[in-house]
Amino acid sequence: MLELAIDARRGSFHLKVECRLASPWTVIFGPSGAGKSTLLRILAGLDRSRPGEQVQARVQFRDRLLTDTGQKLWIVPGQRASAFVTQHPALFPHLSVTENVAFGLRHLDRAARAERVRQMLALVDAEDLADRRPQHLSGGQAQRIALARALARTPELLLLDEPFSALDGVASDAMLARLQQWLRAHRVQAVLATHDVTDALATESEVLLLQEGRQIALGPAKDVLAAERSRMLARLESSE
Amino acid sequence: MDWQAFLLSLRLSALTTAILLALSVPLAAWVVLGRARWRSAVEAVATLPLVLPPTVLGFFLLVLLGPRTVFGRAIVAVFGHPLAFSFSGLVVGSVIYSLPFAVQPLVAGFASVDSSLVDAARLLGAGHLRVVLHLLVPLARRSLITAAVLSFLHTMGEFGVVLMLGGDIPGATRTLSIVLYNQVENFDYAAADRTALVLMGMSVVALAFLYSRSQTRGAGRA
Structure with missing residues (x-):
């Protein structure tokens, strides 16, 4: 269970998300620029403050409060029992x-x-x-x-920011299956950000739909992404 | 050739370089990693010796370290003698005088380390010390060598600070560049030639070493 309430401004970009993620595998889905990476970086404890930014956040994972800017609480990234993998392997x-x-x-x-x-x-x-x-x-x-x-x-919480972008489709599917099995065995909650709808639909997951910094919907993949799926199917049919 | 002065210069440069690296690595790391508030002020202070006339710096230090100030009297109480006109005083002066030559390359080197690597290390539980020693220093190795060589050479050649602060005491504060000045003053140009040649030779060799390293590295990467 990951509870978060985030209100962050960076220049003209404004991210405002308030939700409770209970599923062991949550996909944050949205186009690039929707605020997915910013959200994950705040969850990971990076990006505490830079000049010209305002970050207000409260993040609680399981029984532990990780961030509460109201109380000036900000646990450092290395002590959050969380891992963060981005598309840039670093x-x-x-x-x-x-x-x-x-x-x-x-x-x-x-x-x-x-x-x-x-x-x-x-x-x-x-x-x-x-x-x-x-x-x-x-x-x-x-x-x-x-x-x-x-x-x-x-870790107990795994944050993934398009980490499979350089893997080809088949390798990525096999990898995903093995990873999910390992995560279940170790009771790790995962939050994956992606702009690829096939990634989001590939798993039995909860989806948080994000657009321009706003939370549009949260729920099972097949409901939240119904529109996306029908759009994709329509495109497949028209190409046949 | 005044070997006593030569060895004294070497000893002063080596000691100054060692102290400077020990000071500059944490200072540069703080400038690069720290939060921005005091950053420009610290950078300005660390750059000041670059533009300050050496005689001015030497004079300030002479007054500060002398028995007229509280600071100077405290030093006498601790060490038993004032720092002015002593080898230890020269070390203090040289460290301040060459500070920019150690700090600037290190700031540039640390800043060029990809910030995603620093993030990755922090996520893996590394504290500030580990980030600096196991990430920034090995990845900015070339800047560290540059800082060491520049500090060493700059201290070898310093004159104004040494003369103001150290006087000209053989075996204690008479460095090679002061010997050169004395030789010229006595119209002993032949001896001055040799002294100048030694000082210039060291600089040329050290810089050739520095640039040959950076060239082979560049070729290896291409």
């Missing part, structure tokens, strides 16, 4: 794949760390990449490693 270029995945595991001893890294690389099907440097990875490989690095800390 792997550390001076470290190998193994060292990247192990970066957030300082609390574990050496053997446990190595074992966790191995498990995570297996999850994203990248065991053969362990010794590579990020410069020698393809875009899709880098995104998989970024996901492994984020999940290695076994």
Whole structure:
């Protein structure tokens, strides 16, 4: 259960969202510029304040208050038990794949760390990449490693900002299935932002429809995206 | 060749460089990562020694570190002697004088590190110290080397601050550039030639090293 109330202004852009996300897999759907990334960055605890911005936010995840600007409470990103993966993998270029995945595991001893890294690389099907440097990875490989690095800390909340954009369709579907199974097993709640309607319809999920910073609808994918789906079907039929 | 002065200059430059790096890394990191409020003020103060006449800086320090001020008297109480006209005083003066040469390259280097990498490290639980030591410093390695070389050379060649603050005491505050001045004053141009050659040779070699590094790196990336 993730409860959020956000009112953020950046220049002329105004994001205002107030909702309660209970589903283990929520998709934030909207065109680019709708405010999806801004919303996720605030949930992750980044973007605390920059000059010329006003961010008012209250975020509660399960029993824990993560952000409440009214009380000047802002838990730092690393202590929110949440992970954030974006379309830009941001792997550390001076470290190998193994060292990247192990970066957030300082609390574990050496053997446990190595074992966790191995498990995570297996999850994203990248065991053969362990010794590579990020410069020698393809875009899709880098995104998989970024996901492994984020999940290695076994977060309770996973925030995804179009993280599969560099994977091709089939790989992305297989990856998604494996990821969802892992998330269920570890009781992780996931929030995925996308502008791709097939991503949103691919899963039994709750969808938060966002447009120009406003929350348009929240509910099961088949209801919220009915219009989108019929538009897509119409387009398919007319092309046949 | 005045080897005593040569070694003193080397010792002063090495010590100054070490202290400057220890000060400048956290300062530059703070300027780059910190919240904006005091940023321009700190940058301005750190740049001031670049445009301030060295003699002015030396004079201010001479007064500040001398027995006339509370600060100077406190130093006498702690160290047992004033910092003016001593090697330690030269170190203090050199650190301030060369501060911009260490801070500027580091600020530029740290600022060029992709901010999404800093975000990623924070999300993975890294605190400020770890972000600086395990991310910014290794990724801005070249800026660190540049800062070290420039600080070292700038201290080797400084004259105004050293003369004002240190006087000309053999073995304590007489550096190579002061030896050069004395040689010229005594019309000993042959000796002055050799001293000047040593000072210039060091600069040329160090800069050649710096630029050859950046060239091979650039070629490797292309």
